[in-house]
Amino acid sequence: MAAYKARLQEFEALLGQDVIDREKLQKLCFSGVPDEGGHRALCWKLLLNYLPLDTSQWNDTLNKKRAQYRHFVEEMVVEPARLSKNGSGNDHVDDHPLNPNPDSQWGSFFKDNEVLAQIDKDVRRLCPDIMFFQRGTDFPCKLIVDDPEVERLHRRVTHFSLSSSSVTRKGLGITKMESSNRRSTNTDDYYHPLPPGSEAHWEVVERILFIYAKLNPGQSYVQGMNEIIGPIYYTFATDTNVALRENAEADCFWCFISLMGEIRDFFIRTLDESESGIGAMMERLMSNVRQQDFQLWNHLKSQELQPQFFSFRWLTLLLSQEFDLPDVIRVWDSLFADVNRFSYLIQVCTAMMVLQRDVMLQNDFASNMKILQHYPPVDVQVLLSKATELVESTEEDICDTTNTEQSS
Template sequence: MIVRPGENEENGDVTQGDHPLSINPDSEWQTFFKDNEVLLQIDKDVRRLCPDISFFQQPTEFPCTEVVNSHGVKRLHTRVQRRVLKCANVERKGLGITKIALSVKKATEDYAPMTEGKEAHWEVVERVLFLYAKLNPGQGYVQGMNEIVGPIYYAFSSDPDITFREHAEADCFFCFTNLMSEIRDFFIKSLDESDQGINRMMTRMLVQLKNCDLDVWLRFQQLDLKPQFYSFRWITLLLSQEFPLPDVLRIWDSLFSDERRFDFLLHVCCAMIVILRNQLLEGDFPSNLKLLQNFPPMDVQVILSKAVELSQQKIF
């Protein structure tokens, strides 16, 4: 599944077989390089996961022994490790060079890898996403999936029962795969216009808003404030970026317990707008867009209660 070309070469001469410059479509090296393109994006995304808490930077209690004791060989992030080149600023006066200032710039890395024998939570999430991409080549990895898998992994790896925490990675992969089977249309551009595609979902949300609060809907039409500007992220990422992680878990608890969970998701989105109706009716385009893209902190129970109220109005 995870290709490591050259591992099985019995001698040093690989020119007669597979090698890094091979153009053979079945080449392990070709697969390796293509995988690294995906892995590079995953690595960037998981290092940014939930920056407001330190959980994903902490070591897991149950690291993968085969990986953490491989002297870094089997750690995925080492395949796309960043290299920083030295640079020099040259000041020139007339025809002569007067000064060369050599400097080395290093990017800050908050989510640093663990030492041998340890593994950070973000490394586990990276492995989950990479394996998912390998098992689903038709879809692959799409930026934003990290925001979906993060709360799932956090819930399992924070379980008070140690026997459940021990299997957090496997449980997370199973649940993430099942959830993605329901929301995969959100991440496939060619399906944007399908019944469960993102454009269709945003249209349904706007229709519901029109039925439950015509004044706000008219204000949005007047300002040409399209749902793509704010609700695309809400729906695609299941509100995982709009609230702190504990609030996301509370929202998801209600969301996933509902058989018509995606209808309820739209109710929650509409509730978020209706709750802000006074500010939205008074605001102009920039202020309203900023308000919707940076939803103000509030008790999520208020939002969920309003969503339940809207769901009982049967306005779809």
């Protein structure tokens, strides 16, 4: 307990400085941010480069970014909803659903709804192990809930029913077509909207992802982004500071933008085999496993257990689907604090495999697939300690190699 209090005081002292020492911040956060004190949300904003290190600039930065996000909500959510409800006006009297003109508001409407349908489906199942996302937020978007002419995003999806096919990459990393019809889909396990005047947290996340998709038409929304934004929004929306909770939506949006700027190549299929793509990351993982535990690597190779069968999801979603939310958040403390951005992710994934080595060396292909695709419960602190141990052993090997080369 004394050590915990001392650690808490370290965070308070560091975050109370006029200019935050980034190196010290990374070192502290790498070992985990204390749950008490409300420091995690602030630390993540700093580590994700949303807030500057100079604390005197915080207010100006927050005011500017939050106002900009509010403008996005007005432009991309509120105004189109009003136009849809009130009609497009005399200037667009010839506009109709089959109008081939690329400037047709109907064309934009259908395109938006195609993206929105997937977002809506994904956010209604976000973090099902906790009740948080289906509960109402204390700070619903007043631009929407206070204006009867503005239709909430989830209601736009139900305006029409289209049989659609979406290309997705599942846990095996294999491209396949999925046919779906939203009216025939069983939605019993979906989160349901709250009454008018209120919003569930999943509706807030839906709005953030929709705006992101609108601002990034080349990439748009890709299935799995909901798993990336979920822990960030949860962390910000449960902050002990009421003023920060009130602005969780805008702050989450900008941190999500920053994080996606670093990992977006994982979500772009055409970059899979590039140096920054997910294919290269999977190769790095297996190369690291070979270096750390050749026997295990060789066993998996002999079984033809390819990394895309399990690590595609691990790496793309930053392990957000492998553990319960509190454990994911703890892992992300270390990932965000990693000086060599996300190289620690490779070590954590390697540690997951090494910790199961004794069992996996005795298993057949099917049993090992089950372990890797449905990772068994683990003390996340033990996992991270093992990952850090692997980092240190790698650094020692590099140092030994360098010394040998110099002596020769």
